[in-house]
Amino acid sequence: MTASYIEAARKQKAGEATAEGSEKKKNRKETRARQGQETMTKAQQAPINKEEKKSRENRTIEGARAHVARLTAKRKAERERILEQEYGGAEARL
Structure with a gap:
């Protein structure tokens, strides 16, 4: 082990390492703040994919409402599809 590792281990045991x-x-x-390169928080970063974008949208009220509307439309379409299979054309929409 080099001297720097030994010194770091000694400081850690003494409790000096954490403060340093x-x-x-x-x-x-x-330094980053002065340079205007403050690290972005997770919510500020660009969305990685579609699902990540949706989960971020759901954190706002408007996003949550849009999410509920999508789920409702999905359930309605599924219900109509099932009724169409069971009863046939016109009866399914009644």
């Missing part, structure tokens, strides 16, 4: 590590993290955040 959090100080470094704080300094990095401040």
Whole structure:
């Protein structure tokens, strides 16, 4: 083991490592903020795929309403399809 690993292990045992590590993290955040490169939160990042986008939309009231409308339309179409199979054409829509 190199001297730096031994020194880090010694600091960790003494409880000095955590304070030093959090100080470094704080300094990095401040530097990014000054440079205008603050890290984005998960909600601010671009959607990865369709399902991820839908789950983010559902976090808003309008998105939740749209989600419920999609589910309702899906259930209605499924119900009509089943009735059509069981009873045939015109009776299914009554």
